Amino acid sequence: MTSSTATPQLLALDWGTSSLRAFLLRDGQIIDTRYSPHGIQHLPEAGIAGFEAAFRQIAGDWLERWPQLPVVACGMVGSAQGWREAPYVRCPANVQALASQSVTVPSGFGPDILIAPGVLLDDPDQLPDVMRGEEIQIAGALLQNPHWAKRCCIVLPGTHSKWVQIENGRIVNFATYMTGELFAVLKKHSILGRLLPETPPASTNNEAFELGLASARDSSPGDFPHQIFATRTLGLAGRLPHGALADYLSGLLIGYELISGLAQAQEETPLILIGDPALCQRYVQSLTYLGKPNCTVLDNTAPAGLWDLATAAGLLA
């Protein structure tokens, strides 16, 4: 029996801003997977019809074949700009809380879809924070590695990196870092992009990247708006080739995130990275440079998390 003919138990959707991924799962394992560019900001039509069309395109034949298949989804599809809003669950939150506060939306041609909520941190003693989608990746990581549920720190690098503190299987605290978005926006829309070559070099200049890390490590409070300007002045002063200036900025931004994130995580707490392997590798390199070499890297754990959500919601009973 090939994977395409095995009988699936769950259709799981990881539906973000810029893409949609669909998984057929059985016993928690992926038996088939598809990709679509129809993120919630790139739907084939406007409004609800766009969500329905995107869903039908990616999963219509699957559901014709297995019309009783339960369907779950996570990510921005549950945001205020999504198919149906699944309001945030407050921290601390575990997968049972997520399942109990999921919402249901008719798919337009068969099964309803269960959409997971995001998580809100709203402690008056600190700045508020939100996540949507990462909570499911976290559930997947803990399902696959239950020994971490007692206590760990999970880092999800990206456009809006998350540093998440886990205790007893619950998300107890977390912080977002706009690392990836700052890098993209400053390069494209600020004076810091002016000296950069139109075609970025094929490889990273490690010396420049580590100068950024060191600048972050050695920074004093408030220095950020000054230190980024060196993305320009290191070039003007001839201390870095123009092709290496973006690597300085990347190192500085990742360094800032790591310095701040590590200060929130307890010393002996296991550190787990989840995300794009190349980006995670860059984080491992940076953590090692900053004296924190021990961490574990996981690839996409969203399918396992959606399986866990469906289990907690009773869809697989």
Add this chain to the structure above:
Amino acid sequence: MTSSTATPQLLALDWGTSSLRAFLLRDGQIIDTRYSPHGIQHLPEAGIAGFEAAFRQIAGDWLERWPQLPVVACGMVGSAQGWREAPYVRCPANVQALASQSVTVPSGFGPDILIAPGVLLDDPDQLPDVMRGEEIQIAGALLQNPHWAKRCCIVLPGTHSKWVQIENGRIVNFATYMTGELFAVLKKHSILGRLLPETPPASTNNEAFELGLASARDSSPGDFPHQIFATRTLGLAGRLPHGALADYLSGLLIGYELISGLAQAQEETPLILIGDPALCQRYVQSLTYLGKPNCTVLDNTAPAGLWDLATAAGLLA
């Protein structure tokens, strides 16, 4: 005799990226002033002809009347993208160093123009930095207030704020903060602009602004990419009205600059602000909030600085 018929001794140009200001000076005092939108990125024609045309438009009749008038200029007109590049003078620098390394360009219809260089800080123990235009405002402030020349810290708030340490009449160290540009770029091009109302409120929400200042004051190293995200989450969590979110971001960014800048300035050093009066007032409010209420605010000192430059260059002998 009205000011327009007094005989001037100097024609001074403050020529930046987005505007051109011309001053007729006599005995160091302004006797006439004009404004033009022909900053070096908004010239009436491309290339050298654009500079010549802008200069002729703003000062042609003055030079017909007083053809022997010496002409000096400062600002981006002396950059690599300017009329003629006046390469940076290295730190420490005083007005004599600026005058001796100024460059001359034919104006196209009469007098040559002396263009002031910028200043480069290139100490291997710190990140490099540059200024162009501010060094002349500093010269003007010290000319008008010679008691500060021994030691002071001059702050020029703006798109790229400068914090400049003066000792014995020389610029000995300085740091640029991209405060204004970060505010503009993050509002316009990042997710932080999403919740902001299209029409900004007429007045500042002081509670939000001071929450930004307090967040900067209480920050730990590396926190910047996290704390800016609260420009969004304070709105999502309902803790600030959407119309106040930009004030939080403004307070946070100014707070970062002040915390870092004050740490570089010595405790008892006089603190002088030069720039737009409303912006300087915002900085005074912020300094007071952070426990540093004593500072002096000066308005535009560029004309006095250009007078000082002309004197040092021997043009007024």
